[in-house]
Structures are given as C-alpha cells and as structure tokens.
Amino acid sequence: MLTIEVLDTSDLGDRSYVAHDGAQAVVVDPQRDIDRVEAVLAERGLRCVAVLETHIHNDYVTGGHELARRTDAAYVVNAADPVAFEREPVTDGQVLTHGRMRITALATPGHTVTHLAYYLEDTAGETDPALFSGGSLLFGSVGRTDLVDADRTEELTRAQYHSARRLAELPGETRLFPTHGFGSFCSSGSASGGEASTIAQERTRNDALTATDEDAFVETLIANLTAYPAYYAHMGPRNLAGPGPVDLSAPEPVDPQQLRRRIDAHEWVVDLRTRTAYAAEHLRGSIGIELGTQFSTYLGWLIPWGSSLTLVGDSAEQVAQAQRQLVRIGLDRPDGAAVGTPRELATGPADLASYRVVSFEDLAAVPDAERAGFTVLDTRRDDERAQGAIPGSAHIPLHALLERLDEVPDGPLWVHCASGYRASIAASLLTRAGHEVVLVADDFSAAEELGLVAEPS
Structure with missing residues (x-):
C-alpha cells in the first residue's frame, strides 16, 4: 500500500x-x-x-x-x-x-x-x-x-x-x-x-x-x-x-557590551522570552517577540528586510528553535546571539526596563475619571476591529505600527490585541520608541464578556 x-x-x-x-x-x-x-x-x-x-x-x-x-x-x-x-x-x-x-x-x-x-x-x-x-x-x-x-x-x-x-x-x-x-x-x-x-x-x-x-x-x-x-x-x-542549503549552527556569541552597542545603534535585538517575562524585565531598547507558533511570521513581517538581527534567549535551545523558524522565511543567519537573563546580559542597572501587565478586568475596574489619563491602543487588523472595538480606543494594526509611529497618541498607552501576543510586540516597539506602556495580556473575548466592547454599527 x-x-x-x-x-x-x-x-x-x-x-x-x-x-x-x-x-x-x-x-x-x-x-x-x-x-x-x-x-x-x-x-x-x-x-x-x-x-x-x-x-x-x-x-x-x-x-x-x-x-x-x-x-x-x-x-x-x-x-x-x-x-x-x-x-x-x-x-x-x-x-x-x-x-x-x-x-x-x-x-x-x-x-x-x-x-x-x-x-x-x-x-x-x-x-x-x-x-x-x-x-x-x-x-x-x-x-x-x-x-x-x-x-x-x-x-x-x-x-x-x-x-x-x-x-x-x-x-x-x-x-x-x-x-x-x-x-x-x-x-x-x-x-x-x-x-x-x-x-x-x-x-x-x-x-x-x-x-x-x-x-x-x-x-x-x-x-x-x-x-x-x-x-x-x-x-x-x-x-x-533556487534556494541553497541552510546553516543551523549556533550564531556568534554576543557579550553584554556588544549587545548594548547594537541596541544603541537601533539594530534589532530580539528577546525570545515569554511576553510576561519580557514585561517584568528586559534590556532597554530590545524588542520582545515571544518564541512560539507566530514568531517568524511577525518578526519577518516587521523587521526591515536586510536589517542586522541579534537573538536573545534563555537557552541555546531557544535560540536554535528561533533560527529554524527564521530560515523558513529566508532569514538565514542571525548576526549573533546571547543567552542569559536580562540582569546577566546588562552592562548595568540603567540597561534594564519593565512595564506593567494587566487584564481587561483591570481595565474595566478603572474609574471613568482615570480613563481620561491614558489611551487604549488596539493593535488588531482592520477586519478584526470592524467586528467590535472598545469605544474611545485608538487603532493602529501591529503590522503598520513602525510606519505610523507619528500617529501614536501622547501619554500612557494600554495596548491590546486579540490574545496579547501582538500587543506584547507592539508594547516593546512603543517602549523602544519612548512611550509609556501597559500591556493588556488578555483575550479580547474577556473584554466582550465585561461589556467593554461596542458592536459594529
């Protein structure tokens, strides 16, 4: 058979x-x-x-x-x-x-x-x-x-x-x-x-x-x-x-001083850890894209093609998994990699940064008077937002964010998407650009259940 x-x-x-x-x-x-x-x-x-x-x-x-x-x-x-x-x-x-x-x-x-x-x-x-x-x-x-x-x-x-x-x-x-x-x-x-x-x-x-x-x-x-x-x-x-072979060997190791120089030069230094771990502590100026089933799609979507790329992970195995995903979309060799915690990879305390993580329940609990002090930023696609959105929220899809940074409202931002994944990437990019962010790491269905969402007209 x-x-x-x-x-x-x-x-x-x-x-x-x-x-x-x-x-x-x-x-x-x-x-x-x-x-x-x-x-x-x-x-x-x-x-x-x-x-x-x-x-x-x-x-x-x-x-x-x-x-x-x-x-x-x-x-x-x-x-x-x-x-x-x-x-x-x-x-x-x-x-x-x-x-x-x-x-x-x-x-x-x-x-x-x-x-x-x-x-x-x-x-x-x-x-x-x-x-x-x-x-x-x-x-x-x-x-x-x-x-x-x-x-x-x-x-x-x-x-x-x-x-x-x-x-x-x-x-x-x-x-x-x-x-x-x-x-x-x-x-x-x-x-x-x-x-x-x-x-x-x-x-x-x-x-x-x-x-x-x-x-x-x-x-x-x-x-x-x-x-x-x-x-x-x-x-x-x-x-x-006619693509040729790939090289999945370990990238060149990068020490803390090199990492800081690359970040300060606005190169793409991408942290592979979970969105909550990244929010709790990360290298200031790095970009958080959690390694998972959407990793290569969104890194490939957002990174300016041909840019220098350095991977930061908890382990060599995590970096190797990221490499395998990236060669599938033609990002063949990272320019380097570093393994360790943010504290181990920092050159000093000033290198470290963090931001808050909340749920839609936390957003619902904010009094109306306090809501005026920040903007809710929706990073879903246009077709998703058309199905319902939080009244008064701003909207810039994640895939368009880097091209539309000048449209980001001033002041603190509470950033959400459909599940928290895209919002976490957006939060890291916005923090890198100097904005104060809070990550809403929650499923949008929770916002619907809490009555935060207005149905499309």
Whole structure:
C-alpha cells in the first residue's frame, strides 16, 4: 500500500508530505529545513525519487531545490514557471510513475497563475487515491488569490473557483492533502483546519463548492482578504532563483557590551522570552517577540528586510528553535546571539526596563475619571476591529505600527490585541520608541464578556 507521512510546520500554518510505497518516495512542498524530511527518509529506508512543487511559494522559502540536489531526485516544477535552475518541467495532464505511485499533474490556477495539484494513485489498487492540492483546494476553503498581482485578484479568484470545481470532480474517496490552510496567511475564507478530509467531504462544506453563484463567491472571497506579511514579497523571487542549503549552527556569541552597542545603534535585538517575562524585565531598547507558533511570521513581517538581527534567549535551545523558524522565511543567519537573563546580559542597572501587565478586568475596574489619563491602543487588523472595538480606543494594526509611529497618541498607552501576543510586540516597539506602556495580556473575548466592547454599527 501507499503511505503518506505528514510534516507539520505549525509556525507557518503549512504542511509538507512524503508519499511512498515502502521503497521509493516523492516529497511535496518541502520546507527549507529539509533535515526533517531526510530523517523520515532515513527512518523508513526510502529513496527520494522526486520532489514536487505545487507552486512557487509566497509564504516560505522552499527546501525542494536543495532536497532534490542532495538526493539526486527529479525536481518537478511547472514548465511555465520562469525558474533559474534545471528542473523536470511538467504540464497539465502529464503523468509521472515511480514504483507503485502514478502521479498526474493538474493545472489549478488561482492561488498562483501556474499552480498545479498532483493526483496520486496506487497502481496496485490497494490504497485510496490522494490529492496534493497545495494552495488551491483547502479544508473548507481555498487559497488566497491576491499574492501574485493585486490587479489580477478578480481574475485569479474566478480561476480559483473553477480550479476547485475541477478538483471536486475527482473520486469522492480521494484523500485531500493541502499545503496551506492550517493558520497560513495564504488561506482565505473559512478554512476549517483539521487533520483529514476527502473530496466527498469538501463537496459538502467547501466555500468554493457550496457556493451557487460564481460572482457572489468572488465578491465574498475578495471582501474577506486581509493583510498578509510583508516578507511575502521576498519569497517568490528567492524560490524562482533556487534556494541553497541552510546553516543551523549556533550564531556568534554576543557579550553584554556588544549587545548594548547594537541596541544603541537601533539594530534589532530580539528577546525570545515569554511576553510576561519580557514585561517584568528586559534590556532597554530590545524588542520582545515571544518564541512560539507566530514568531517568524511577525518578526519577518516587521523587521526591515536586510536589517542586522541579534537573538536573545534563555537557552541555546531557544535560540536554535528561533533560527529554524527564521530560515523558513529566508532569514538565514542571525548576526549573533546571547543567552542569559536580562540582569546577566546588562552592562548595568540603567540597561534594564519593565512595564506593567494587566487584564481587561483591570481595565474595566478603572474609574471613568482615570480613563481620561491614558489611551487604549488596539493593535488588531482592520477586519478584526470592524467586528467590535472598545469605544474611545485608538487603532493602529501591529503590522503598520513602525510606519505610523507619528500617529501614536501622547501619554500612557494600554495596548491590546486579540490574545496579547501582538500587543506584547507592539508594547516593546512603543517602549523602544519612548512611550509609556501597559500591556493588556488578555483575550479580547474577556473584554466582550465585561461589556467593554461596542458592536459594529
């Protein structure tokens, strides 16, 4: 039988796949850190014979080019993609056979102009077919259609609608394996996530398949498109060029004096500790971005591309985890790293800073007369704020904050978002810019339950 191994990359909301017949393997949409793929191949005793790209990715740097080189496998990329490297070019309807695996390339434009899906069949007939749908048909929805060219969004949305319906004509038992849809900003609509789905299931729940009118589907999808990370602009060109190997060895160690010089030079010195630990004590002028599933997305979104980057963590393992996330979006080597507590890394007491952490319950308890003494700053996206906001609050989305610092109100700021994560990053950036901040490290649902939120008009 054929087996499909799932490699989840939760920090980017994506999945890669290793499909095999027990001897030969094909790898679909591998991430940059291919040691994870190589570990699966080695553990299962597999030979990688082909690496398949569903599209030129916008949200991460592919590991496909390097994996194909290291395993001497065919690198399968759409013949229409203007890549700068040798590949096995494929077109719509082309069939590839490896062992018991019969793979048919299917043109599915929409997420990108040259997007492909791959339909996998077991030539022995023992395993249900599978569809590697990339950014076309997702669990419950489809991929976003505005990443290639904003002027072509409507055209590509219509193409996405028809691509999804083409895939829906496959046998109902076909198992669905999308690359996006697990938190990725490449998703659109009501992607449902989950662990598994089939074509039959998608026919009953997928936005593109349950819509009865193409025009209405197009209008709804485009209206629901939200902001996406700025670093996406760098991913396509990097993938077209053919990314090389990564170096995950430890960065150059940085001592307290060097750290202070880098901070004073306004370089990006990023503290990886939890938002509450950072608030309690941190190096003055550093930036707090808690290491977690959103770390690389927001660091990549905010940092001026090409800036010097130094990581500060509690341990070498924490720094290594951050490095792995960053190479996936093309931030290949930090300019250094430091490990230790803020006190251990400070050159003196003046290097240390802190700010208060509160909840929405604390905000609700503030008398009206005192509320006039500070501004509540909402750092959620526009689409989130449109669903309800705290009356009188100011609004600057986190991703726009650095460009709009001159719009930040004077005086103390109580900073919030939907969960506290983005607000914690904003708080550190605002403190770095000289503002007095209080972090509201709480879920926005608490504000709703406390009656702090006005419904949209």
